[in-house]
Amino acid sequence: MAAAALARPYDVLLVEDDVADALLIQDALTERGARNLTQVSDGVQALEYLRDPAHTRPDLIVLDLNMPRMNGREFLAIVKEDEQLRTIPVVVLTTSAAPDDVSGAYQQHANAYVTKPVNLDQFEEAVRSIDAFYLDVAVKPRP
Numbered sequence: 689m690a691a692a693a694l695a696r697p698y699d700v701l702l703v704e705d706d707v708a709d710a711l712l713i714q715d716a717l718t719e720r721g722a723r724n725l726t727q728v729s730d731g732v733q734a735l736e737y738l739r740d741p742a743h744t745r746p747d748l749i750v751l752d753l754n755m756p757r758m759n760g761r762e763f764l765a766i767v768k769e770d771e772q773l774r775t776i777p778v779v780v781l782t783t784s785a786a787p788d789d790v791s792g793a794y795q796q797h798a799n800a801y802v803t804k805p806v807n808l809d810q811f812e813e814a815v816r817s818i819d820a821f822y823l824d825v826a827v828k829p830r831p
Contacts, residue, residue: 697721697723697724698723698724698747698748698823699723699724699726699744699745699746699747699748700717700723700724700725700726700746700747700748700749700750700819700823701726701728701734701737701738701746701748701749701750702714702725702726702727702728702749702750703727703728703729703730703731703733703734703749703750703751703752703755703760703763704727704729704750704751704752704755704781705729705730705752705754705755705756706752709752709804710727712808712811712812712815713725713750713781713815714727715812716811716812716815716816716819717815717816717819719812719816720816720819720820723819723823724744726743726746729755729756730755730756730757730758730759730763731755731757731758731759731760731762731763731766732757732758734749734751734758734763735758735763735766735767738767738773738776745776746776747776747777747822747823748776748777748778748779748818748819748822748823749767749776749777749778749779750779750781750815750818751763751764751778751779751780751781751782751798752780752781752782753780753782753784753789753793754782754783754784760780760782760793761789761792761793761796764778764780764793764796764797764798765796768796768797774797777799777800777822777826778797778798778799779798779799779800779801779802779818779822780793780798780800780801780802781802781804781814781815781818782801782802782803782804783803783804784803785803789801799822800818800822802814802818
């Protein structure tokens with residue numbers, strides 16, 4: 689299956705306003721192979737990106753919850769209500785482990801919820817695990 693996974697680079701949309709976290713996520717993803725990573729800093733930019741026909745539809749969205757303008761909760765609700773976008777897997781990757789945030793994300797149909805580890809090695813491993821599952825293992829519908 690890994691050989692088939694390398695047939696084309698995967699497109700990941702990272703919705704993250706923290707520059708340091710965005711760089712760590714990008715480094716962890718590119719370690720595993722070809723990844724086209726687009727980073728935006730809030731939900732408004734993410735929706736603009738997703739709705740622009742000039743952009744490739746991402747294979748995965750990695751979403752932070754706490755951002756300016758439109759936060760991750762608002763973005764998730766809009767994406768999962770949109771018939772054209774709802775099948776894109778969305779993994780929430782955030783610092784919050786608050787039960788209300790976790791349950792709220794799943795109620796808005798997040799595909800997974802991962803709390804950002806404080807330890808650098810654990811952080812990178814968490815990102816690699818998300819990448820391995822959603823981009824190498826899980827079968828996704830084609831648009």
